[in-house]
Amino acid sequence: MEHDSSERAIRPTPPMVKTLRRLDTFITDDRVRRATITVFLIVQLTFMAIQSIPPKFFLVTAFRGENLMTSVKDKVTSYASHLGLFQTWAMFAPNPGRQNTYIDAEIVCRNGTKHLWTFPQMQELGYAERYAKERYRKFANERLWMKEHSELWPDAARYIARLNADASNPPQIVRLAHYWSEIPPPPLPDETPQPERWNRNIFFTYTVKPGDLL
Amino acid sequence: MKPGFMSRVAPARAWKALLYSWNDFFFTPQSPTPVALYRILYGLLIVADLALLHGDWLTWYGAHGLVSIDAFRKMSGYVSLNLFLIMPPGDLWVRAFFWVFLLFAVFLTVGFLSRFSSWAVFLCLSSIQRRNWYILHSGDTLLLVMGFLLLFAPAGAAISIDRLLRIWRGKDGVDVQPCSPWVQRMMQIQTAMLYFSTFCWKTVGSDWVNGTALYYTTRLVEFQRFPVPILENGLVIKLATWSTLVVEFAMGVLVWVRKLRYWILLLGVCLHLSIEYSMNIPLFQWTAMAGYVTFVDPADLSRAWAWLRRYLARWFGDTVDVIYDGASVGSSRLANVLRAADIFGRLKFIDRHSSEARAAWPVLAGWQGKTNLLVGAHGALHEGFHGLIAISRLVPLLWWLTPASLASGPRRQPLWAIKAAK
Numbered sequence: 001m002e003h004d005s006s007e008r009a010i011r012p013t014p015p016m017v018k019t020l021r022r023l024d025t026f027i028t029d030d031r032v033r034r035a036t037i038t039v040f041l042i043v044q045l046t047f048m049a050i051q052s053i054p055p056k057f058f059l060v061t062a063f064r065g066e067n068l069m070t071s072v073k074d075k076v077t078s079y080a081s082h083l084g085l086f087q088t089w090a091m092f093a094p095n096p097g098r099q100n101t102y103i104d105a106e107i108v109c110r111n112g113t114k115h116l117w118t119f120p121q122m123q124e125l126g127y128a129e130r131y132a133k134e135r136y137r138k139f140a141n142e143r144l145w146m147k148e149h150s151e152l153w154p155d156a157a158r159y160i161a162r163l164n165a166d167a168s169n170p171p172q173i174v175r176l177a178h179y180w181s182e183i184p185p186p187p188l189p190d191e192t193p194q195p196e197r198w199n200r201n202i203f204f205t206y207t208v209k210p211g212d213l214l
Numbered sequence: 215m216k217p218g219f220m221s222r223v224a225p226a227r228a229w230k231a232l233l234y235s236w237n238d239f240f241f242t243p244q245s246p247t248p249v250a251l252y253r254i255l256y257g258l259l260i261v262a263d264l265a266l267l268h269g270d271w272l273t274w275y276g277a278h279g280l281v282s283i284d285a286f287r288k289m290s291g292y293v294s295l296n297l298f299l300i301m302p303p304g305d306l307w308v309r310a311f312f313w314v315f316l317l318f319a320v321f322l323t324v325g326f327l328s329r330f331s332s333w334a335v336f337l338c339l340s341s342i343q344r345r346n347w348y349i350l351h352s353g354d355t356l357l358l359v360m361g362f363l364l365l366f367a368p369a370g371a372a373i374s375i376d377r378l379l380r381i382w383r384g385k386d387g388v389d390v391q392p393c394s395p396w397v398q399r400m401m402q403i404q405t406a407m408l409y410f411s412t413f414c415w416k417t418v419g420s421d422w423v424n425g426t427a428l429y430y431t432t433r434l435v436e437f438q439r440f441p442v443p444i445l446e447n448g449l450v451i452k453l454a455t456w457s458t459l460v461v462e463f464a465m466g467v468l469v470w471v472r473k474l475r476y477w478i479l480l481l482g483v484c485l486h487l488s489i490e491y492s493m494n495i496p497l498f499q500w501t502a503m504a505g506y507v508t509f510v511d512p513a514d515l516s517r518a519w520a521w522l523r524r525y526l527a528r529w530f531g532d533t534v535d536v537i538y539d540g541a542s543v544g545s546s547r548l549a550n551v552l553r554a555a556d557i558f559g560r561l562k563f564i565d566r567h568s569s570e571a572r573a574a575w576p577v578l579a580g581w582q583g584k585t586n587l588l589v590g591a592h593g594a595l596h597e598g599f600h601g602l603i604a605i606s607r608l609v610p611l612l613w614w615l616t617p618a619s620l621a622s623g624p625r626r627q628p629l630w631a632i633k634a635a636k
Contacts, residue, residue: 034237034241037240037241037396038236038240041240041396041400044400045400045403048403048404048407049407052407052408052410052411052414053411053414054411054414054415054418056418057414057415057417057418058417081294082294082295083294083295083340083362084294084295084340084343084344084358084362085358085359085362086355087355087356087359088355088411089352089355089407089408089411089412089415090411090412090415091352091412091415092416092427092431093412093415093416093418093419093422094415094416094418094419094420094421094422095419095420095421095422095427095430096421096427096430096431096434097430097434098430100433100434100435100436101436102436121436122435122436122437122438122494123435123436123438127439127440130439130494131266131494131496132266132267132269132496133270134494134495134496135267135270135274135349137436138348138349138350138351139280139348139349141436143348143349144348149348151285151288151289152280152281152285152348154285155279155280155281155282155285156280158278158282159273159278159279159280162278183430183433183434185426186426186429186448186451
């Protein structure tokens with residue numbers, strides 16, 4: 001046994017183990033660690049700044065960096081989106097919205113009767129409920145009606161049809177309508193405020209298929 | 215001196231100074247307590263977010279929700295951190311996903327498996343945001359980017375179950391060890407960037423500059439919460455609009471001036487509370503304000519905590535003696551765990567073999583028991599589980615035992631404890 005252990009003792013360290021040990025020493029070296037973190041920090045800070053600063057900000061336009069900023073931003077956005085780190089902070093900016101809006105659905109049933117279904121409207125809910133249901137506002141009032149989000153329309157129509165499914169009189173047509181009213185500019189002194197005027201646009205009509213209600 | 219010498223030396227010095235400042239800012243070790251506090255707030259925000267979403271988990275993420283899984287698969291054209299892409303279809307899986315998500319959010323809050331939990335929470339959060347981005351607001355974006363930074367933070371190094379377990383295993387001491395604060399700095403920068411960015415965006419438009427922005431935001435009925443009659447006045451609207459810009463600029467830029475920092479954070483808090491009062495934007499204000507703890511100097515945090523301890527002392531009453539056996543490793547470690555958990559400083563730790571213990575508790579001289587810890591409260595000694603119950607009111611980690619302390623009167627104390635009292 002002693003002979004074996006001495007043999008083991010003088011056996012040279014395999015190159016692979018040596019390399020791993022060197023790598024371990026290298027990685028745990030404080031300077032290397034710091035340098036690695038520094039590179040990460042610089043990349044993150046650059047990406048953070050490029051995504052956050054608007055290309056039309058006066059300090060960017062003053063140096064004529066608008067085009068450069070825009071093109072770099074496009075590339076960075078792609079990386080950030082993959083990691084889920086896309087960020088932009090244009091809250092109520094550059095200008096706040098000037099429209100009050102809501103979405104409803106006109107449902108035509110098999111016997112020809114029509115009724116309306118409306119996405120939850122925050123102003124009609126209690127304080128606690130509107131806190132929980134705010135995402136309906138985001139989805140419907142800010143996203144659903146826009147043409148660039150038309151991929152959502154069939155799903156939304158099917159969902160509304162299922163919500164209103166009645167086996168004896170099933171929904172046959174769902175029409176999604178967008179209502180909006182412009183907020184008039186601040187009235188001048190002695191000027192009477194303008195009344196709000198509502199507009200309506202049916203932006204999608206869906207014919208319900210039997211399988212949609214399952 | 216050779217000509218041009220200064221011109222060569224000056225940039226080198228400047229570079230060295232820059233390097234020194236960079237290293238000092240990002241790498242000089244400091245207490246990880248602010249990051250740990252942020253971890254707790256972050257975990258609570260995630261739990262609150264999931265609770266608010268709870269009624270609509272299947273509406274937003276279900277196979278037949280408002281964005282069906284088929285439509286989502288067609289739309290998600292690129293690879294992203296999204297578990298829904300690999301998850302089997304079916305609402306049961308969606309429900310299971312959310313319960314697991316909630317479990318890890320709770321783990322993160324209490325600091326159990328902190329590193330793993332922070333990765334799990336980030337992955338789950340990223341997944342739900344990729345699965346349905348149509349319902350996201352800036353608060354969600356902020357949660358995700360801060361969650362990414364939290365992955366690298368020593369989040370479990372303080373105020374965590376992980377730390378108590380490390381102390382129990384003898385791998386950590388009672389005092390919190392300083393750590394490299396680079397993640398905390400990044401969190402500070404991210405928070406400041408949020409404000410600076412929104413300031414920049416607002417200066418690009420006309421309404422914020424001409425002072426009418428709040429006129430429009432207050433007339434968006436879908437955002438209205440509690441009434442603010444004062445914002446019917448044109449002059450007040452202008453002042454409030456410009457004040458918002460000033461506070462956002464200050465939070466982005468002036469917050470880095472140490473002398474002004476706490477005043478600016480206070481202004482930020484006022485801004486957010488006023489928005490929280492007047493507008494219905496769930497959790498965003500709290501998400502933004504949670505980042506403020508990363509700006510608090512650990513020394514100030516300690517001072518504030520010490521003040522709070524003194525203030526709360528009158529509510530908790532006298533300190534309670536915890537007698538441990540210094541000769542026993544198990545007993546000492548248990549005492550250390552309790553020391554770390556005793557955040558209000560209401561426990562007084564005494565080695566059983568010390569003269570102080572003999573003086574305070576003469577009955578100990580003749581006692582041959584092997585209990586790890588004894589608790590001396592109200593003139594009696596309690597051992598084992600009864601000891602924990604006796605201190606449950608004083609240690610937040612044991613608050614869940616408090617009902618038992620109310621239920622167990624003197625009659626239920628062990629005989630030994632009653633004898634000791636006599």
